[in-house]
Amino acid sequence: MTKRIVIFASGSGTNAQNIIEYFNKNGKAEVKMVLSNKKEAGVLQRARNFNVNAISFTKEELYASEKILDILKEINPHLIVLAGFLLKFPDTILNEFPNKVINIHPALLPKYGGKGMYGSFVHEAIHKNEELETGITIHYVNENYDEGAVIFQKTISISSDDTPQTIAQKVHKLEYENFPKVIENLLFSEEKNNFNG
Numbered sequence: 001m002t003k004r005i006v007i008f009a010s011g012s013g014t015n016a017q018n019i020i021e022y023f024n025k026n027g028k029a030e031v032k033m034v035l036s037n038k039k040e041a042g043v044l045q046r047a048r049n050f051n052v053n054a055i056s057f058t059k060e061e062l063y064a065s066e067k068i069l070d071i072l073k074e075i076n077p078h079l080i081v082l083a084g085f086l087l088k089f090p091d092t093i094l095n096e097f098p099n100k101v102i103n104i105h106p107a108l109l110p111k112y113g114g115k116g117m118y119g120s121f122v123h124e125a126i127h128k129n130e131e132l133e134t135g136i137t138i139h140y141v142n143e144n145y146d147e148g149a150v151i152f153q154k155t156i157s158i159s160s161d162d163t164p165q166t167i168a169q170k171v172h173k174l175e176y177e178n179f180p181k182v183i184e185n186l187l188f189s190e191e192k193n194n195f196n197g
Contacts, residue, residue: 151186
């Protein structure tokens with residue numbers, strides 16, 4: 001049976017597209033739906049380009065109704081993937097799908113995590129603090145921003161010549177190389193909670 005993935009994203013959706021393409025090629029899993037809290041988000045069109053069902057929703061629909069929860073129950077995904085999703089994920093969904101919601105963060109948590117730390121804000125803070133390394137963290141989602149159990153981390157060096165933009169490029173490359181593989185491992189590894197990369 002093909003494993004089912006649902007992706008939540010708020011932005012242009014390069015990571016979402018990368019995941020869709022990865023599993024389209026190997027056939028082991030299928031992205032059943034992409035959901036976004038922004039109706040103009042580029043991720044929706046990217047998903048539709050691959051014939052993946054894509055919908056947007058309001059904050060009220062996420063937090064004050066069971067609309068999104070009902071959609072997820074119908075799909076019954078093996079994994080819910082947050083790929084650049086900027087809203088706090090609701091406890092109602094986390095409770096319904098325990099240890100099935102994961103997120104990618106563009107830094108080495110617990111550093112540079114928490115509310116407001118996403119995208120370019122992370123890379124600018126890392127550059128300003130003259131860090132010697134950064135990377136990505138893939139983690140389970142819990143009720144607090146960026147505090148769920150870490151599944152996978154990958155580190156890259158930063159040189160004094162790097163700018164926030166070049167740091168972002170390096171981190172994106174790590175995301176594209178590793179995120180689909182970690183998802184695949186979680187879906188198919190019996191020891192999924194002990195995945196060390």
